[in-house]
Amino acid sequence: MMLFGRKLPAMSSLLVWAALWEVVGRMDLTFFVPPISAVFVTLFGLIQTTPFQNALGTTAYAFFLGVGFAIVIGIPVGILMGKTRFLDELLLPWVNIFISAPLTALVPVLMVLFGFGTKTIVITTTLFAIWIIILNARAGVMQINRSMVEMGRSFGASPLDAFFKIYLWAALPEILGGVRIGIIRAVKGVIIGQLLVSIVGFGALFELYSSNFLMKEFWAVLIVLFGLAFTISEFLGYLERKVSFYASAR
């Protein structure tokens, strides 16, 4: 953002919105919007409490496990789909259905199948993240230069070498892009899962705060979650830029 001809640091526009929030909060228009300063005071108190830390712990656990599965399964499946016509024809319709499906509607079914606990949330998280990771990895290998593939073959690359030394790297910019979007979706997945199961992690906290109209706590937790999701996404964006130097030169 530019102001009086000077470049302001990134995201300084947030300060304007924070100020606006503060003003609205102080006008006491609605219980729903307490002043942001009060929210932050609550936030700093809150993050030291055990319920919050437990919620953060279970959420992080489910999140990383879910994302881990999505990455470890999604990338190889995507690469294999991009490389084998047969697998592609077999799986692509399903991937396309799931990527656009309202997965939230599936969570109750998962709850019946896997119980009202972490297992369901991990699976929800994976389901939110995996499809875009698969599609991007697939697109990544499909754009690999034909001569790159022939180079591997002509120098006698074993299938494993070709996979780990050529295809994976050649598709890395797309793969990372997919992982970044997948992780953003996984944040949604883990929270939606917890909200629907509603006795685990932040889901339980949200349930508690909103049903008791504890708006400061509600906003504090929300800000923490938004902040975390944003930080993760920025970090992955940074990784993506680090490999972009060769993305155009492949």
Next chain:
Amino acid sequence: MSQINPATLADARPALDSAVSVRNVSKNYGDVQALKNLSLEFPRGELTSLLGPSGCGKTTLLKIIAGLLPQSAGQIEVDGKTVTGPGPDRAFVFQDFALLPWANVLRNVAFGLELRGVAKSEREAIAEKYIREVGLAGFEKKFPHQLSGGMRQRVGLARALSVDAQVLLLDEPFSAVDEQTRRKFQEDLLALVANEKKTFIFVTHSIEEAVYVSDQIAILLPRPSRVSEIIRPTSFRGKGVDNIRRDPEYLDIVDEIWASLRSYVE
């Protein structure tokens, strides 16, 4: 200048030692017939150019020899062994270089050896040697995107030389580099052929380039694809790189090839 009809080639040069023999090879892409019953011998230690109009099957033939494409009929022998796929006796230099953009020059040059399981220190020592040989000393730690097109192709060439294959296959290796670099490349290529004692198979669009660098030029014509002529320049090879382009035989061959190709150029 000696000119040999391909049909009588075997009788005319019975003692010829071939590194690569192409026998009655045909290749169909669906109903497109790219090669039809093509036979050609590649003498050991020499550079043979494949020259011909666009679409006559030069790349197809080169990739079949490399084992990257299966032929529809006929067979290829390298050193008397029938080709069934890629092998360590052949190395390919790609028109678009095919370098790993995430790896530096050293790793790229050593990559062929890496795929063959050669230990790191050993393959890097070999790579260093060929990096010097192609004139890229000092650029070992640079990445492909930091190099010019000509330098990238030197990396591709060094990679192919490092694996010490008997046969080098080059598909229009200089078409993506500028004219001055190209001339330097051609001179360097002559030196390589002389020093490396390898068999080079070289695809080019440029008549001058083919005549300048080749011991033998095979002229391919399309519809149906066949070897129409084999030309072996004789007199100017030993006269030094600076005199070739002024040599009367050089100029005659260039003219003659153009005369036989011009009717195929729309």
